[in-house]
Amino acid sequence: MTRQELIQQIREKRSFLCVGLDTDLDKIPAHLLQTEDPVFEFNKAIIDATKDLCVAYKPNVAFYEALGPKGWESLKKTIDYIPAHCLTIADAKRGDIGNTSTYYAKTFFDYLNCDAVTVAPYMGEDSVTPFQEFEGKWVILLALTSNKGALDFQFTTDASGEELYKKVLKKSSKWGSENNLMYVVGATRAEGIAEVRKIVPHHFFLVPGVGAQGGSLEDVAKYGWNDDCGLLVNASRSVIYASNSADFAIEARKEAQKLQEEMAQILTAKNF
Ligand SMILES: O=C(O)c1cc(=O)[nH]c(=O)n1[C@@H]1O[C@H](COP(=O)(O)O)[C@@H](O)[C@H]1O
Numbered sequence: 045m046t047r048q049e050l051i052q053q054i055r056e057k058r059s060f061l062c063v064g065l066d067t068d069l070d071k072i073p074a075h076l077l078q079t080e081d082p083v084f085e086f087n088k089a090i091i092d093a094t095k096d097l098c099v100a101y102k103p104n105v106a107f108y109e110a111l112g113p114k115g116w117e118s119l120k121k122t123i124d125y126i127p128a129h130c131l132t133i134a135d136a137k138r139g140d141i142g143n144t145s146t147y148y149a150k151t152f153f154d155y156l157n158c159d160a161v162t163v164a165p166y167m168g169e170d171s172v173t174p175f176q177e178f179e180g181k182w183v184i185l186l187a188l189t190s191n192k193g194a195l196d197f198q199f200t201t202d203a204s205g206e207e208l209y210k211k212v213l214k215k216s217s218k219w220g221s222e223n224n225l226m227y228v229v230g231a232t233r234a235e236g237i238a239e240v241r242k243i244v245p246h247h248f249f250l251v252p253g254v255g256a257q258g259g260s261l262e263d264v265a266k267y268g269w270n271d272d273c274g275l276l277v278n279a280s281r282s283v284i285y286a287s288n289s290a291d292f293a294i295e296a297r298k299e300a301q302k303l304q305e306e307m308a309q310i311l312t313a314k315n316f
Pocket residue numbers: 064066104135162188189190191228229230252253254255256257278279280281282
Protein backbone atom coordinates (compact mmCIF):
# COMPACT_ATOMS: atom_id res chain seq x y z
CA MET A 45 0.00 0.00 0.00
CA THR A 46 1.39 3.41 -0.96
CA ARG A 47 1.37 6.51 1.23
CA GLN A 48 -1.34 8.06 -0.94
CA GLU A 49 -3.50 4.93 -0.67
CA LEU A 50 -3.07 4.95 3.10
CA ILE A 51 -4.06 8.60 3.33
CA GLN A 52 -7.10 7.87 1.15
CA GLN A 53 -8.18 5.06 3.50
CA ILE A 54 -7.85 7.39 6.49
CA ARG A 55 -10.04 9.97 4.74
CA GLU A 56 -12.69 7.45 3.71
CA LYS A 57 -12.90 5.46 6.93
CA ARG A 58 -12.49 8.54 9.15
CA SER A 59 -10.01 6.49 11.14
CA PHE A 60 -6.30 6.09 11.73
CA LEU A 61 -6.72 3.02 13.88
CA CYS A 62 -4.42 0.00 13.72
CA VAL A 63 -5.78 -3.09 15.46
CA GLY A 64 -3.02 -5.13 17.07
CA LEU A 65 -3.41 -8.89 16.70
CA ASP A 66 -1.43 -9.97 19.79
CA THR A 67 -3.37 -13.21 19.85
CA ASP A 68 -2.74 -15.24 22.98
CA LEU A 69 -4.18 -18.76 23.40
CA ASP A 70 -4.49 -18.11 27.14
CA LYS A 71 -6.77 -15.12 26.55
CA ILE A 72 -9.07 -16.14 23.71
CA PRO A 73 -12.57 -17.51 24.40
CA ALA A 74 -12.57 -21.16 25.46
CA HIS A 75 -15.03 -22.30 22.78
CA LEU A 76 -12.48 -21.44 20.06
CA LEU A 77 -9.93 -23.83 21.52
CA GLN A 78 -12.02 -26.72 20.15
CA THR A 79 -11.44 -25.54 16.54
CA GLU A 80 -8.60 -26.68 14.32
CA ASP A 81 -6.87 -23.29 14.29
CA PRO A 82 -8.08 -21.23 17.29
CA VAL A 83 -5.67 -18.35 16.62
CA PHE A 84 -6.86 -17.92 13.05
CA GLU A 85 -10.55 -18.33 14.01
CA PHE A 86 -10.12 -15.61 16.63
CA ASN A 87 -8.30 -13.26 14.24
CA LYS A 88 -10.82 -13.90 11.46
CA ALA A 89 -13.70 -12.90 13.74
CA ILE A 90 -11.82 -9.80 14.96
CA ILE A 91 -10.99 -8.76 11.37
CA ASP A 92 -14.58 -9.31 10.19
CA ALA A 93 -15.81 -7.19 13.10
CA THR A 94 -13.37 -4.28 12.71
CA LYS A 95 -12.21 -4.01 9.08
CA ASP A 96 -14.42 -1.01 8.30
CA LEU A 97 -13.19 0.83 11.42
CA CYS A 98 -9.43 0.55 11.04
CA VAL A 99 -6.83 1.18 8.34
CA ALA A 100 -4.20 -1.31 9.53
CA TYR A 101 -3.65 -4.57 11.39
CA LYS A 102 -0.49 -5.39 13.30
CA PRO A 103 0.02 -9.03 14.18
CA ASN A 104 2.79 -9.21 16.77
CA VAL A 105 4.95 -12.05 15.47
CA ALA A 106 6.06 -13.15 18.97
CA PHE A 107 2.61 -14.55 19.75
CA TYR A 108 2.71 -16.73 16.61
CA GLU A 109 6.36 -17.81 16.71
CA ALA A 110 5.86 -19.15 20.24
CA LEU A 111 3.49 -21.76 18.77
CA GLY A 112 6.05 -23.17 16.32
CA PRO A 113 5.06 -24.19 12.77
CA LYS A 114 1.36 -24.04 13.64
CA GLY A 115 1.80 -20.43 14.73
CA TRP A 116 3.44 -19.51 11.43
CA GLU A 117 0.56 -21.14 9.62
CA SER A 118 -1.94 -19.10 11.67
CA LEU A 119 0.07 -15.94 10.95
CA LYS A 120 0.15 -16.60 7.19
CA LYS A 121 -3.58 -17.36 7.07
CA THR A 122 -4.28 -14.20 9.08
CA ILE A 123 -2.22 -11.98 6.80
CA ASP A 124 -3.85 -13.52 3.72
CA TYR A 125 -7.26 -12.84 5.27
CA ILE A 126 -6.65 -9.12 5.97
CA PRO A 127 -8.41 -7.14 3.22
CA ALA A 128 -6.27 -5.21 0.74
CA HIS A 129 -7.71 -1.89 1.98
CA CYS A 130 -5.88 -2.38 5.31
CA LEU A 131 -2.11 -2.05 5.77
CA THR A 132 -0.57 -5.25 7.18
CA ILE A 133 2.25 -4.69 9.64
CA ALA A 134 4.38 -7.58 10.87
CA ASP A 135 5.53 -6.46 14.29
CA ALA A 136 8.78 -8.40 14.35
CA LYS A 137 11.36 -5.80 15.47
CA ARG A 138 14.08 -7.33 13.29
CA GLY A 139 17.45 -6.04 12.03
CA ASP A 140 20.83 -7.79 11.58
CA ILE A 141 23.91 -7.65 9.36
CA GLY A 142 22.96 -6.90 5.76
CA ASN A 143 22.62 -10.35 4.21
CA THR A 144 20.61 -11.59 7.21
CA SER A 145 18.31 -8.55 7.08
CA THR A 146 17.68 -9.37 3.42
CA TYR A 147 16.37 -12.78 4.48
CA TYR A 148 14.21 -11.27 7.21
CA ALA A 149 12.82 -8.92 4.56
CA LYS A 150 12.13 -11.85 2.22
CA THR A 151 10.28 -13.62 5.04
CA PHE A 152 7.96 -10.73 5.82
CA PHE A 153 7.59 -9.15 2.38
CA ASP A 154 7.84 -12.09 -0.07
CA TYR A 155 6.71 -15.12 1.93
CA LEU A 156 4.15 -13.48 4.23
CA ASN A 157 3.35 -10.62 1.82
CA CYS A 158 3.07 -7.97 4.57
CA ASP A 159 3.10 -4.29 3.66
CA ALA A 160 5.36 -3.29 6.54
CA VAL A 161 7.69 -4.65 9.19
CA THR A 162 8.95 -3.12 12.43
CA VAL A 163 12.75 -2.88 12.56
CA ALA A 164 15.17 -2.08 15.41
CA PRO A 165 17.79 0.57 14.45
CA TYR A 166 20.53 -0.46 16.88
CA MET A 167 22.74 -2.16 14.25
CA GLY A 168 22.66 0.85 11.95
CA GLU A 169 22.24 1.61 8.26
CA ASP A 170 23.29 -1.69 6.67
CA SER A 171 20.85 -3.56 8.93
CA VAL A 172 17.91 -1.38 7.84
CA THR A 173 18.40 -0.58 4.16
CA PRO A 174 17.99 -4.20 2.92
CA PHE A 175 14.33 -3.93 3.98
CA GLN A 176 14.00 -0.78 1.89
CA GLU A 177 15.02 -2.49 -1.32
CA PHE A 178 11.55 -4.05 -1.56
CA GLU A 179 9.41 -1.89 -3.82
CA GLY A 180 6.13 -0.76 -2.31
CA LYS A 181 7.00 -2.02 1.20
CA TRP A 182 7.51 -0.14 4.44
CA VAL A 183 10.07 -0.15 7.25
CA ILE A 184 8.73 1.02 10.60
CA LEU A 185 11.74 1.92 12.68
CA LEU A 186 11.70 2.04 16.49
CA ALA A 187 12.33 5.65 17.52
CA LEU A 188 10.83 6.42 20.92
CA THR A 189 9.23 3.37 22.47
CA SER A 190 6.35 3.23 24.93
CA ASN A 191 7.97 1.04 27.57
CA LYS A 192 9.83 1.98 30.77
CA GLY A 193 13.10 0.66 29.34
CA ALA A 194 13.03 3.45 26.73
CA LEU A 195 14.74 5.50 29.46
CA ASP A 196 17.74 3.16 29.55
CA PHE A 197 19.20 4.18 26.18
CA GLN A 198 16.85 6.31 24.10
CA PHE A 199 17.03 9.37 26.36
CA THR A 200 20.75 9.22 27.12
CA THR A 201 22.59 12.30 25.91
CA ASP A 202 25.94 13.03 24.27
CA ALA A 203 28.30 15.88 25.17
CA SER A 204 26.12 18.34 23.23
CA GLY A 205 23.06 17.27 25.25
CA GLU A 206 21.32 15.57 22.34
CA GLU A 207 19.31 12.45 23.17
CA LEU A 208 20.07 9.20 21.38
CA TYR A 209 16.57 8.87 19.90
CA LYS A 210 17.03 12.25 18.16
CA LYS A 211 20.29 11.07 16.61
CA VAL A 212 18.56 7.89 15.41
CA LEU A 213 15.84 10.00 13.76
CA LYS A 214 18.21 12.46 12.09
CA LYS A 215 20.45 9.77 10.66
CA SER A 216 17.85 7.16 9.70
CA SER A 217 15.56 9.65 7.96
CA LYS A 218 18.22 9.87 5.25
CA TRP A 219 18.09 6.10 4.60
CA GLY A 220 14.59 6.20 3.17
CA SER A 221 11.83 8.64 2.44
CA GLU A 222 8.41 9.32 3.87
CA ASN A 223 7.16 6.90 1.20
CA ASN A 224 8.87 3.82 2.61
CA LEU A 225 9.81 4.69 6.19
CA MET A 226 7.68 5.25 9.29
CA TYR A 227 8.64 5.55 12.95
CA VAL A 228 7.37 3.90 16.11
CA VAL A 229 6.61 6.55 18.71
CA GLY A 230 4.92 5.50 21.95
CA ALA A 231 1.65 7.15 22.99
CA THR A 232 2.89 7.10 26.58
CA ARG A 233 5.46 9.82 25.73
CA ALA A 234 3.26 12.72 24.65
CA GLU A 235 5.91 15.48 24.82
CA GLY A 236 8.37 13.18 23.08
CA ILE A 237 5.98 12.86 20.14
CA ALA A 238 6.24 16.63 19.61
CA GLU A 239 10.05 16.40 19.62
CA VAL A 240 9.99 13.57 17.09
CA ARG A 241 7.57 15.49 14.88
CA LYS A 242 9.97 18.46 14.78
CA ILE A 243 12.76 16.25 13.41
CA VAL A 244 10.67 14.23 10.93
CA PRO A 245 7.73 16.46 9.94
CA HIS A 246 6.51 14.37 7.02
CA HIS A 247 6.84 10.73 8.09
CA PHE A 248 3.98 8.60 9.37
CA PHE A 249 4.19 7.40 12.97
CA LEU A 250 2.98 4.06 14.28
CA VAL A 251 1.84 4.91 17.79
CA PRO A 252 1.31 2.04 20.24
CA GLY A 253 0.42 2.59 23.88
CA VAL A 254 -3.18 3.79 23.71
CA GLY A 255 -5.57 1.57 25.69
CA ALA A 256 -3.89 -1.00 27.95
CA GLN A 257 -0.73 1.16 28.41
CA GLY A 258 -2.73 4.31 29.20
CA GLY A 259 -1.62 6.73 26.44
CA SER A 260 -4.02 9.48 25.36
CA LEU A 261 -5.34 9.64 21.81
CA GLU A 262 -6.01 13.36 22.20
CA ASP A 263 -2.36 14.01 23.13
CA VAL A 264 -1.09 11.83 20.29
CA ALA A 265 -3.11 13.89 17.81
CA LYS A 266 -2.10 17.16 19.46
CA TYR A 267 1.63 16.45 19.26
CA GLY A 268 1.98 14.05 16.34
CA TRP A 269 -0.39 15.37 13.67
CA ASN A 270 0.95 16.48 10.28
CA ASP A 271 -0.77 17.68 7.10
CA ASP A 272 -1.43 14.09 5.95
CA CYS A 273 -2.61 12.98 9.42
CA GLY A 274 0.71 11.14 9.73
CA LEU A 275 -0.56 8.81 12.45
CA LEU A 276 -1.47 5.16 12.81
CA VAL A 277 -2.56 4.57 16.38
CA ASN A 278 -2.39 0.95 17.53
CA ALA A 279 -4.52 -0.69 20.19
CA SER A 280 -4.16 -4.41 20.83
CA ARG A 281 -5.39 -5.81 24.17
CA SER A 282 -8.02 -3.13 24.85
CA VAL A 283 -9.77 -4.04 21.58
CA ILE A 284 -9.23 -7.75 21.02
CA TYR A 285 -9.77 -8.84 24.64
CA ALA A 286 -12.74 -6.59 25.37
CA SER A 287 -14.59 -9.83 26.22
CA ASN A 288 -13.48 -13.46 26.47
CA SER A 289 -16.96 -14.91 25.93
CA ALA A 290 -18.95 -15.79 22.82
CA ASP A 291 -19.60 -12.06 22.24
CA PHE A 292 -15.85 -11.24 21.92
CA ALA A 293 -16.07 -9.94 18.35
CA ILE A 294 -19.06 -7.73 19.13
CA GLU A 295 -17.29 -6.26 22.15
CA ALA A 296 -14.05 -5.81 20.16
CA ARG A 297 -16.03 -3.89 17.56
CA LYS A 298 -17.48 -1.63 20.26
CA GLU A 299 -14.00 -0.78 21.55
CA ALA A 300 -12.67 -0.20 18.03
CA GLN A 301 -15.68 1.98 17.29
CA LYS A 302 -15.05 4.16 20.36
CA LEU A 303 -11.54 4.83 19.10
CA GLN A 304 -12.71 5.36 15.52
CA GLU A 305 -15.35 7.87 16.63
CA GLU A 306 -12.76 9.80 18.63
CA MET A 307 -10.49 9.73 15.58
CA ALA A 308 -13.30 10.93 13.29
CA GLN A 309 -13.80 13.92 15.58
CA ILE A 310 -10.10 14.72 15.47
CA LEU A 311 -10.01 14.42 11.66
CA THR A 312 -13.01 16.71 11.32
CA ALA A 313 -11.57 19.24 13.77
CA LYS A 314 -8.40 19.27 11.65
CA ASN A 315 -10.45 19.77 8.45
CA PHE A 316 -9.05 16.53 7.07
O1 LIG B 1 6.58 -1.77 17.83
C1 LIG B 1 5.54 -1.81 18.49
O2 LIG B 1 4.47 -2.04 17.96
C2 LIG B 1 5.59 -1.42 19.91
C3 LIG B 1 6.53 -0.48 20.25
C4 LIG B 1 6.46 0.15 21.51
O3 LIG B 1 7.20 1.06 21.82
N1 LIG B 1 5.51 -0.28 22.39
C5 LIG B 1 4.61 -1.26 22.11
O4 LIG B 1 3.74 -1.55 22.94
N2 LIG B 1 4.68 -1.89 20.87
C6 LIG B 1 3.76 -3.01 20.54
O5 LIG B 1 2.44 -2.50 20.45
C7 LIG B 1 1.50 -3.42 21.01
C8 LIG B 1 0.81 -2.75 22.19
O6 LIG B 1 -0.20 -3.57 22.70
P1 LIG B 1 -1.32 -3.05 23.72
O7 LIG B 1 -0.59 -2.39 24.84
O8 LIG B 1 -2.01 -4.31 24.13
O9 LIG B 1 -2.20 -2.10 22.97
C9 LIG B 1 2.32 -4.67 21.38
O10 LIG B 1 2.29 -5.56 20.27
C10 LIG B 1 3.72 -4.15 21.57
O11 LIG B 1 4.70 -5.10 21.27
